[in-house]
Structure formats: structure tokens, C-alpha cells
Amino acid sequence: MxxxxxxxxxxxxxxxxxxxxxxxxxxxxxxxxxxxxxxxxxxxxxxxxxxxxxxxxxxxxxxxxxxxxxxxxxxxxxxxxxxxxxxxxxxxxxxxxxxxxxxxxxxxxxxxxxxxxxxxxxxxxxxxxxxxxxNPDEVMVDPVREVFVLGAGPAGISAAASLVRLGVRVHLLDRAKSPGGLLNLVKRIAPEDVTSDEYLSQKQQTIFASNGGVSHYPGAKLISAHGSAGDFTISFSSGKTEHAIRVGAVIVATGAKILMPDGLYRHGNLEGVLTGIELERRFKAGQLEGNRVVFIQCVGVRDRKRPYCSAICCIVSLKQACQVLDVDPQAEVFVLHRDIMCPGSVLEKYYRDAMARGVRFLRYEQDRPPVVLGDENVDSVEVYDALTSEMRRIKADLVVLSTPLAPHDDAGRIAELFGLNRDEHGFYEVRTLMHPLETKREGVFVCGSARWPVLGRSAVLQGEAAAMKAYELISRGTLAASRLSTYRERKFSLARVDHEACTGCGNCVAVCPYDACSLEKKEGALKSTVNLIRCSGCGSCVSVCPNGSIQLPGHSAMAIGEMLKAVCEQGS
CATH class of the missing domain: 3.40.50 (Rossmann fold)
Structure with a gap:
């Protein structure tokens, strides 16, 4: 034009x-x-x-x-x-x-x-x-009406269950042998106070009674992932068999791992010093011994190495403290904390109910952490009470260390396969507060503790929300690339390269935040090529192109110059 x-x-x-x-x-x-x-x-x-x-x-x-x-x-x-x-x-x-x-x-x-x-x-x-x-270039996408869900914890199985109810075929991949994630390791779920089996059974029944609507691959390992929104090709192995599937959307629900305390507070050296998950094993086996239990919060977190708050540790410790009292109402239970994090009315009530049952809370300071005492077995915990400014010694049969959730060791590899960013703590990045499940890669969604530590109920809600996002994408029918936009009905524009002028310098490849630009050989020379499905029209490539060979057709340098000219001439 x-x-x-x-x-x-x-x-x-x-x-x-x-x-x-x-x-x-x-x-x-x-x-x-x-x-x-x-x-x-x-x-x-x-x-x-x-x-x-x-x-x-x-x-x-x-x-x-x-x-x-x-x-x-x-x-x-x-x-x-x-x-x-x-x-x-x-x-x-x-x-x-x-x-x-x-x-x-x-x-x-x-x-x-x-x-x-x-x-x-x-x-x-x-x-x-x-x-x-x-007018910009355009490419049409006919989304594959299948969804790949990576991870079968509460977020992953909730996403799969929601999608299968909508008639969408789901490929559910998990590193573990059975679905459920970390909830398989605990006896009861907080704050709902139900068993993990009760919590997961309905969604598992939906998945495994779906008459082939969900293909579950336990003990699986990702091999490769290629493609863009609407059409991804994913290869993986499950057992001794390799699979390659095509899907229209991807939901990453890999969860997080429990951080082990690595010798902190004499864990591994002193009998009776446990992690929260080790205490859960005793609850499940009915082998809780001792009626003097001390919980220590913020172990291995909220420090220089891991400055974040894991958000769920306080709730888990409150649940376990109450479980100790369920076993022995006469037990003495202390929670040594830096702060108790119970946001919202439901969790605040959970905290107050624990206090009413006799759980005692004592605040310590970061630079004066508790000291666990004993020779072969735990004897007591010495702690400086920040409220009374006194040293206190608390007799203990068990010391329970509350450790955070941390990203899985393979989170970096998964991020590379799907083109995701990770935050400074290693969790997968989402776009903004208004788009808490979308990633920089259109068609790839993140939910559950893969994006940040959450309780089971939040993981379920996020999984269901991610399922709706994926369904909305694959159910639209044939789509123009310009319509694959998180923020607006249409993308701002789609970049176009003048291959005759392009020198193949690679500046656009280096700055593109969406991995939409790449260098390909054309007529014996490297030239920039734009994946229109991934392109968001942000203009980063235009700003670094030394000769203007890459432009946004809807807002080219010439058009913007004419816009400025229209205002300046009128002003003069």
C-alpha cells in the first residue's frame, strides 16, 4: 500500500x-x-x-x-x-x-x-x-486437537481430567511410575484435611475411565520437542519404547522437588532429626515415636542462596503439628519460625486452630538460628527467643526440618526444549500477573509448583485453568498467526525480512525474546528468517538491524516517519 x-x-x-x-x-x-x-x-x-x-x-x-x-x-x-x-x-x-x-x-x-x-x-x-x-505476511495454522501434559501431579492430572471431559485427547507424561506427584508421599492434605487418596481418586478415575481419551506414559523421559503453537512434535521414551506425537498445545506441570537439608541442623548425623517428608512416611506407616516434637521453619531457604519464601512450608508444618496431636493429645509441639505465612482467611483460621490445640510458636532471628543438641539421639533444641530476648532450651524427641520446594534438576533442559525462560530461582517464568499461566512461547502453558511452590488446591485450580487455555487454543479451528496473541485480539504486527538486503549478521536472532528469528541458508548465504507463529511483533529485531532489512510492515520505519512528520508539520 x-x-x-x-x-x-x-x-x-x-x-x-x-x-x-x-x-x-x-x-x-x-x-x-x-x-x-x-x-x-x-x-x-x-x-x-x-x-x-x-x-x-x-x-x-x-x-x-x-x-x-x-x-x-x-x-x-x-x-x-x-x-x-x-x-x-x-x-x-x-x-x-x-x-x-x-x-x-x-x-x-x-x-x-x-x-x-x-x-x-x-x-x-x-x-x-x-x-x-x-499489509503484513500471514500464515495459517490448523491446530492439532490433542494436548501434551508433562507431569502427573495434582496440576497435571487436573489438567488432563478437565481436557478429557471436553472431548480432547491427552498425552500424559510423568517421570514417576504412578500419578499423584508429591501427594503420594503424604498422608493427609492441608488445609482440606483429607487423605491424599481421597484427594486424587476422583481425577484419577476420570483419567483412567476415559476410554482412551488419556494416554498415560509412566516412567517417561523427554527426548525432543519442536514446533509452535497449534502443531508441536514431541518425542519421548516410556519404558523401552520411544514415541513421537503431534499436539496443538503443551502444559508443563512438572512440579518441584523437596530440598534436602544437606547436614543442616545435624540432619543425617543425629537420630531423630527428620525432614517433613520423612515425618510423613512415619505418619503413613503409623510409626510416630516420641511426644516432644520441635519443628524448625525456613531451613535452607530465605537466605543468600535461596532468598525466596517457599510459601507452603508453614501450612505443611501446621498440618503435621496437628497430626502429632491427633496421635497423642498430650504431646508437646513447638514451631520455631522466623515468620508464619498463612495468607487468606482459610489459612489464618488453620493457624489459629493449631494455636488453640496447644501448638506453641516461638520466633527466632535469622542470624541466631536454633541449635540442635544431643550425642547420638536428639536431646533438645536451644534457641534465642526473639520476643522475650531470652535463650531457651526445649526438650525434644524429634526435630522436624521444614525445607522448601525447589526446581527439579532437569528444569533447565525442559526449559530449553520448549523455549521457556526461568526466573532467578530456577522456576519457569510466566508472562505477567494478568497472564499467570502463559509463557513467552505461544501454546505452552505452565501450572502448579513448576512455576512457583503452591498447595495442592492451588495446583488443581491452576491445572484446570491451564486446560481451559489449551482448549481455547486448539478448539478455534484454522487460525491466522496474527491471532495467536496473549494480550490482544491480534498481534501488533509480524516481522518481515528483505532477503536481498539482509547480511545475515544475526543481531535479530540474538535479541528476539520469543525465539522467532533464525539464520537459514538461502542461495548460499545466511539470511534471517522469521517464524510468524512465534513472532509477537515486539520490534526488537527492527531496533538492532543495521540496514533496515527487517521491518514490521504495519509499522515500518517509513510509516512511523510519516506519522511524526504529520504532527511536526502541523505544529509548525
Whole structure:
């Protein structure tokens, strides 16, 4: 598209939300004088069904005419307007929605003169962009209607159970021999206070009674993963058999491992010093001995090596303290802590109930940790009470060390296979707080303790949510690459390479945060190639290209230059 493209403008009053601040008559006069504007209409609204009919009827040739709409932002109803117009045969690439409501009328509601001037500038820029933009390349994706779930803990089996109920075929891969993850190691679940078998049985029944809807691969190992959203090819082994499958989406629910204390507090050297999971084994076997139990919190965590809070340790210790009292109501139970983390009313009640049952809490300071005493067996724990500023010695038969969850040893390899980022602690990164399951790789979702330590109930909810995200992707039918966007109805743009100009320097490959750029040999020379499905249109590649051979067609350097020119010439 060149600068001979004619533009039709529509301004929205938004039933007074815009027009009570912005002088739309002045805006209309300013735009009508623009040589590229063929016509201009002002309407009370642009987002109703009857408005769509009017807009569509005014566009006689969608391939040669652009639309500029002065209305609300894309994050309000702007994207909805573009989608509705697309259903009526108007390409979204010919529609530019300029935000004059939130960005002008609302934020400058006390400055009508300035708001009007800003609206004129933004609309002039929108017209310039539409006249000089090029339609981006596009590729269509027909998603495979199967989902790969990696990990069969509470998050993984919840995701699988949700998907199979929706009629989706699921491939459930797990490193363990039986599903359930860490919940297989505990006797009861907190704060629900049910057995782990009761907690998992319903979802396991859904999976294994699905008449082939779920293929479960125990004791499996990943070999490779290739592809993009809608079509991944994954190879793995289970037993002595290798498998290769195609799926439309991937859910990573690998959970986390329990950190062993590595000699801290004389663990492994003194009889009676246990980890929380070792205490669980005694509960399951009915072999709890001793009625004086001391729990020590924040073992191997909230320090320089692991500065994070594992979030679940306090709840687990409260549950185990109450289980000790269930076995022996006369037992003496102490919890030595730096802080008790029980967010929310349910967990706060759990904490208060433990206090009411006689569990005693004593706060210690990080630089003065407890000392476990004894020769061959635990005798007592010496601790500085931060509240009373006194040293105390507590007699103990058992000392239970509360250790955190940490990323699995193979988390780095899995991240590399699926193109995921990890945070500074080694857990898989998700995009933002508003998108807590999505990763930088479209079509790959993360849930449960693989993304951060969570209790069983949170892992279940995240697994179900990830299943809905995966289902929404694979059930849409044939998709354009530009539609594979987490944040908006459409991606900002899709990068395009001029292979004649490209020198193969690799700058774009180095900076692309989505692994969309790669170097491939074309006619004997390395050239940049863009995977349009992975590309998010962020523009990082454009910013480092030394000769401008890679551009965003919808917002090329020329188009942006014309946008700035439109404002600067008007200002002068």
C-alpha cells in the first residue's frame, strides 16, 4: 500500500464520554483538510451492531481504502470493533483505531483545549500510518486437537481430567511410575484435611475411565520437542519404547522437588532429626515415636542462596503439628519460625486452630538460628527467643526440618526444549500477573509448583485453568498467526525480512525474546528468517538491524516517519 491510499474517518462521541471534553467539530475540520482523507463522519457510537453495518457499507474496496476510527482504546472496545468488521469482510490491517477516549477525553477531562489538540495529532498520525502501512505476511495454522501434559501431579492430572471431559485427547507424561506427584508421599492434605487418596481418586478415575481419551506414559523421559503453537512434535521414551506425537498445545506441570537439608541442623548425623517428608512416611506407616516434637521453619531457604519464601512450608508444618496431636493429645509441639505465612482467611483460621490445640510458636532471628543438641539421639533444641530476648532450651524427641520446594534438576533442559525462560530461582517464568499461566512461547502453558511452590488446591485450580487455555487454543479451528496473541485480539504486527538486503549478521536472532528469528541458508548465504507463529511483533529485531532489512510492515520505519512528520508539520 502506498501514499495514494484514501482514508475514511469515523469519530465516536461515545454518547458524550468523548464529545463532552473534545471538540469533535474542530477535530473534523482539521482532518477534512488532510489530502488523504476522503470522507469523515461523526457518530454517537461505533461499537454497536448497527454501527458495524454502517462502517462496512462505507468501505467499497477494502483492499484500497483504509479506515481510521477515533474511538476508545484497543483494550476497551477497539479490538472488538476490528473483529466485528473483519466478520463483515474488512481486513483488520485496513482499520486503525485511535484512542481518543481513555487517552484524551478521560485523562485530560479538565483540559478540553489540550485534549482536542492531542486528539487531532493522534488522528493525523493514524491517517499517515494507514496511508503508508503495508499489509503484513500471514500464515495459517490448523491446530492439532490433542494436548501434551508433562507431569502427573495434582496440576497435571487436573489438567488432563478437565481436557478429557471436553472431548480432547491427552498425552500424559510423568517421570514417576504412578500419578499423584508429591501427594503420594503424604498422608493427609492441608488445609482440606483429607487423605491424599481421597484427594486424587476422583481425577484419577476420570483419567483412567476415559476410554482412551488419556494416554498415560509412566516412567517417561523427554527426548525432543519442536514446533509452535497449534502443531508441536514431541518425542519421548516410556519404558523401552520411544514415541513421537503431534499436539496443538503443551502444559508443563512438572512440579518441584523437596530440598534436602544437606547436614543442616545435624540432619543425617543425629537420630531423630527428620525432614517433613520423612515425618510423613512415619505418619503413613503409623510409626510416630516420641511426644516432644520441635519443628524448625525456613531451613535452607530465605537466605543468600535461596532468598525466596517457599510459601507452603508453614501450612505443611501446621498440618503435621496437628497430626502429632491427633496421635497423642498430650504431646508437646513447638514451631520455631522466623515468620508464619498463612495468607487468606482459610489459612489464618488453620493457624489459629493449631494455636488453640496447644501448638506453641516461638520466633527466632535469622542470624541466631536454633541449635540442635544431643550425642547420638536428639536431646533438645536451644534457641534465642526473639520476643522475650531470652535463650531457651526445649526438650525434644524429634526435630522436624521444614525445607522448601525447589526446581527439579532437569528444569533447565525442559526449559530449553520448549523455549521457556526461568526466573532467578530456577522456576519457569510466566508472562505477567494478568497472564499467570502463559509463557513467552505461544501454546505452552505452565501450572502448579513448576512455576512457583503452591498447595495442592492451588495446583488443581491452576491445572484446570491451564486446560481451559489449551482448549481455547486448539478448539478455534484454522487460525491466522496474527491471532495467536496473549494480550490482544491480534498481534501488533509480524516481522518481515528483505532477503536481498539482509547480511545475515544475526543481531535479530540474538535479541528476539520469543525465539522467532533464525539464520537459514538461502542461495548460499545466511539470511534471517522469521517464524510468524512465534513472532509477537515486539520490534526488537527492527531496533538492532543495521540496514533496515527487517521491518514490521504495519509499522515500518517509513510509516512511523510519516506519522511524526504529520504532527511536526502541523505544529509548525
Amino acid at each position: 502506498g501514499n495514494d491510499r484514501s482514508i475514511r474517518c469515523f469519530l465516536c462521541r461515545c454518547h458524550g464520554e468523548i464529545s463532552r471534553v473534545i471538540d469533535l467539530d474542530e477535530v473534523a475540520r482539521a482532518l477534512k483538510s488532510h489530502p488523504g482523507v476522503r470522507s469523515l463522519d461523526v457518530r454517537n457510537s461505533l461499537c454497536l451492531e448497527e454501527d458495524m453495518d454502517v462502517l462496512a457499507s462505507r468501505v467499497e474496496d477494502p483492499d484500497a481504502t483504509g479506515l481510521v476510527l477515533g474511538a476508545c482504546s484497543l483494550y476497551a472496545r477497539g479490538d472488538r470493533i476490528r473483529t466485528a468488521l473483519e466478520e463483515k469482510g474488512i481486513s483488520p490491517d485496513t482499520v486503525e483505531v485511535v484512542d481518543i477516549r481513555e487517552g484524551c477525553s478521560w485523562i485530560h477531562h479538565g483540559q478540553p483545549r489540550e485534549a482536542t489538540t492531542k486528539a487531532i495529532d493522534l488522528l493525523r498520525m493514524g491517517v499517515a500510518l494507514q496511508r503508508h502501512r503495508e
